[in-house]
Amino acid sequence: MPLVRRESLADQAADALLDRVRSGEWEVGGKLPGETTLAQQLGVGRSTVREAIRQLAGRKVLTSRQGAGVFVANLEIAEDWDAVLRRADIDAVIEARIAIEVEASALAAERRTQEDLTNLHRALAERARHRHDVYEHVDTDMAFHRGVLVAAHNPILLELFNHFAPRNREAMVDMLRHRGDYGDDADHAVHEDIYSAIESGDSARTAALTRTHLGSLKRPPR
Known part of the structure; x- marks a missing residue:
């Protein structure tokens, strides 16, 4: 034996x-x-x-x-974070984005540097050029939103965003493919407004714009 x-x-x-x-x-x-x-x-x-x-x-x-x-310390083993993310539905993903990105956007308006603004403007221009392919649109959209997190200069919020990014990308692609419309002028104008609010240092307006934008992505209640 x-x-x-x-x-x-x-x-x-x-x-x-x-x-x-x-x-x-x-x-x-x-x-x-x-x-x-x-x-x-x-x-x-x-x-x-x-x-x-x-x-x-x-x-x-x-x-x-x-x-x-x-x-x-705990009576049960905490569930693996990646497993939680994989199971989360689109509304849960968007609600998590709101929790992270609204505060980060307000901080970005207060703390952004000229280099941050340059990078955000470049990301916004890339987003404008990729509105027709859903994968490229989501990737450039996420690059812009990550730029806002970078401009917030809060390493914990940025780490949360980075860890959350793969599930976020998957959820956004699925949602936009299902809806069949994305990247229109009104949608892009919102992102231009967010950039302008950050550039002008208006944290309250930046947070409000971000909350409204992300909230609009949620499915209407049944």
């Missing part, structure tokens, strides 16, 4: 600990017994317990505090 590898044993120990957490044996914030006690309870070595705890800490279920011990 082949020997059980330590990694497999650690996985089993992690599953056993997770079951005990889910059963309510320890509440959120509750302290787990020490490694020696857990090793005896699980019938494994301390090194296996240590690896199991490391796994569950990486999955945000447990947290280790130097000199204090191991504590329960």
Whole structure:
């Protein structure tokens, strides 16, 4: 019979600990017994317990505090962020864009540099040239909106936008292909207005324009 590898044993120990957490044996914030006690309870070595705890800490279920011990952080494993994005429908995507981009646009109006304005103007011109192919239209549209995030000079908002971008692109392409119309003069004029508001430093107007524009993309209630 082949020997059980330590990694497999650690996985089993992690599953056993997770079951005990889910059963309510320890509440959120509750302290787990020490490694020696857990090793005896699980019938494994301390090194296996240590690896199991490391796994569950990486999955945000447990947290280790130097000199204090191991504590329960969550009763369930947090769902993978990419899985959440893949499952999100178009309205959820747009609502997330509103949450990120409205604040970012206001910050852009306050913080934009001349280089930011130059890059935004260039992105706006590229957007104007690509209104007929849905993929090119979405790509140039996203480049403009990302330029607004860059001009906000907030690395966290930019990172959120970047991580969200692939699902955003997919959702926008699907939506515009379904509607069959995109990139008309009125739509582009809104983006020109957003640029002008950023250029003039009017954060309230920039935020209002961005909110109205993104809100208009949502499906009407049934």
